[in-house]
Amino acid sequence: MNWKIVCPTILVLALLLPLTGSSYAIRISTLFIIYTIAAMGLNIIIGYTGQASLTQGAFYGLGAYVSALLVLNGWSFWSSLVVAVAFVAAVAFLIGLMTLRLKGAYFAIATLLFNVIIYEIVDKWDEVTRGPRGLFGIPSPAIEIGGVSISFSGTQNFYYLMLAVLVIMTVLYWIIIKSPFGSIIVAIRENELLAEYAGVNLTKFKVASFVFSAIFASVAGAFYSAYIGSIFPDITSFVNSFAFLTAVIFGGAGTLAGPFVGTAVVTLINEVFFTLAQYTVLIQGIVFLLAILFMPKGVMGTYYSRKAEKGGELPKRAIMGKL
Amino acid sequence: MLSVKGVGIKFGGLRALKGVTFDVKEGEILGIIGPNGAGKTTLFNIISGLYTPDEGIVLFKGKTITGMPPHKIVRLGINRTFQTTSLYFNLPVIGNILITLTGWYRGSIFKALKEKNGEEIFEEAMKLLKFVELEELAFTPVKNIPQEAQRRLSIAVAIATKPKLLLLDEPTAGLTLEETDKILEIIKSLRNNGTTIALIEHKMRFIMGVSDRIVVLESGEVIAEGKPEEIVKNERVIKAYLGESYVA
Numbered sequence: 001m002n003w004k005i006v007c008p009t010i011l012v013l014a015l016l017l018p019l020t021g022s023s024y025a026i027r028i029s030t031l032f033i034i035y036t037i038a039a040m041g042l043n044i045i046i047g048y049t050g051q052a053s054l055t056q057g058a059f060y061g062l063g064a065y066v067s068a069l070l071v072l073n074g075w076s077f078w079s080s081l082v083v084a085v086a087f088v089a090a091v092a093f094l095i096g097l098m099t100l101r102l103k104g105a106y107f108a109i110a111t112l113l114f115n116v117i118i119y120e121i122v123d124k125w126d127e128v129t130r131g132p133r134g135l136f137g138i139p140s141p142a143i144e145i146g147g148v149s150i151s152f153s154g155t156q157n158f159y160y161l162m163l164a165v166l167v168i169m170t171v172l173y174w175i176i177i178k179s180p181f182g183s184i185i186v187a188i189r190e191n192e193l194l195a196e197y198a199g200v201n202l203t204k205f206k207v208a209s210f211v212f213s214a215i216f217a218s219v220a221g222a223f224y225s226a227y228i229g230s231i232f233p234d235i236t237s238f239v240n241s242f243a244f245l246t247a248v249i250f251g252g253a254g255t256l257a258g259p260f261v262g263t264a265v266v267t268l269i270n271e272v273f274f275t276l277a278q279y280t281v282l283i284q285g286i287v288f289l290l291a292i293l294f295m296p297k298g299v300m301g302t303y304y305s306r307k308a309e310k311g312g313e314l315p316k317r318a319i320m321g322k323l
Numbered sequence: 324m325l326s327v328k329g330v331g332i333k334f335g336g337l338r339a340l341k342g343v344t345f346d347v348k349e350g351e352i353l354g355i356i357g358p359n360g361a362g363k364t365t366l367f368n369i370i371s372g373l374y375t376p377d378e379g380i381v382l383f384k385g386k387t388i389t390g391m392p393p394h395k396i397v398r399l400g401i402n403r404t405f406q407t408t409s410l411y412f413n414l415p416v417i418g419n420i421l422i423t424l425t426g427w428y429r430g431s432i433f434k435a436l437k438e439k440n441g442e443e444i445f446e447e448a449m450k451l452l453k454f455v456e457l458e459e460l461a462f463t464p465v466k467n468i469p470q471e472a473q474r475r476l477s478i479a480v481a482i483a484t485k486p487k488l489l490l491l492d493e494p495t496a497g498l499t500l501e502e503t504d505k506i507l508e509i510i511k512s513l514r515n516n517g518t519t520i521a522l523i524e525h526k527m528r529f530i531m532g533v534s535d536r537i538v539v540l541e542s543g544e545v546i547a548e549g550k551p552e553e554i555v556k557n558e559r560v561i562k563a564y565l566g567e568s569y570v571a
Contacts, residue, residue, distance in 0.1 A: 175436070176436070179435060179436050179437075179438075179439070180425045180428075180429040180434070180435045180436075180438060180439070180440055181429070181432065181435035181436045183421070183422050183425045183426075183440070184422075184425055184426050184429065184435055186422065187411065187422045187423075187425070187426055190411040190412075190413055190414065190422075191409060191410070191411050191412075193405075193409060194409050194410070194411065194423075194480065195422075195426055196392070196393045196394050196397075197371070197393055197394075197397055197402060197403065197481070197484070198394075198397070198422070198423040198424075198425075198426030198427050198480075198483070198484060199394050199397040199398050199426055199427050199430050199484055200394055200426040200430055201392075201394050201430065202394070204432060205432065205435075208432050319414070319415055319417065319418045319421065319462075320414070320418050320421055320422050320425070321411065321413060321414045321418060321422065
């Protein structure tokens, strides 16, 4: 696969998608983009840093709630977005400091507990979050260019907005992975002790990648609330963490394209089994199990392994353990 | 250069080290020997920051380093290898060095995100591989190179951080005589380049030949310290190694 051809092609096709006139396709693609952003973030902490965070859904939901609450209080979407991202990053920083000294499964369990705590707070703190009644009538974002106001309320406008956001977030994601920072977190994943003896402050780098993953989640969550217009405490629940996890594992943890492929599959499954909506978690669980049992490296991981076996050329970054 | 003063540590009820005191002088090769379980590796773990001793202190260039985390101690100029070879096994040989140099040069998050790895880091990695004669295996996955080559690579990884004091934990364990000689050469040229070395070994002939001085540990205590020729004659050492009946 030549990414220099594949990526622009996909982007052009994505730009042309609204020409199909199918609002269904546009809607699914918009959701796909939102979920992909959260999955990209999760891939930084799970796939590249090797720390199994099970709290991405809580950061996603928290991003949605903070920005929605501010927007409903008359703030503009853009300043709400900035505050939501900063707030979630701060929360992730504190949780990261507390949990990232733990190793392996202990870290996973600790983050799962924080997911439960955040869900409970959102669900029970009625005065602020309106609890299980949820938030309604969240207005759409708008921008003003030279006195002309553009609203992103229509399906198509929002889709183009998300496409732009996806490009920005993908570039950030790419910079993070491609930079020396990306190599250092891979060193931590591959051999923590040896990374420390290279003079790396493990806690600092782990917390930083945890905060990065949370930033991606909160951006996705904030746009989700603006897109759907209503949110409920469920959005912070572990169910979302699990969906992002399934996408990352299925697509190939620790591969650049993994979150895109995995999210596409998870989104498609949700649509195909739409009539079985109440079983979504069950179906995702089966996908997750099948992936772990038969394709532990995920779609992209398996693709690279096969390529390497056949003597094909891996990307240049593979020399530092990055795919 | 390094002073270990009255260091002791307990694991549960077991006293692994007790009142351990000795110096490592600048430019020397210090051998550390002792029967299994004497506490040699524990001592390295304390010096390199993995454990904090219950009593005593370790000074490096006059500065107390006890209680410091390994990454800080590495930055002060001490690094080590491990008894069980520790490498990035999923990476190619050169990747092990590159990733170590990246960690070493871009240790701050800001630098790590902003700066780029240039050609010079690759050249430096190749130089290090040449030093341990692994340049021909540079692009081979570590998993596929022999154990002896892995041992040399682990030394290259440790010296990538330019340590002034290098701790080698049984660098020749399980190697043939010929392979041992290769490691010996590396150790000697490291010393000639100005690196101070402390090494743990079991091979008597090897350590007697390479060391300027030797410290003998038994059951967590220093029982002898001196030049190799003094150590071989020391009664307590002979007793610890061979038993009472061998003492002349």
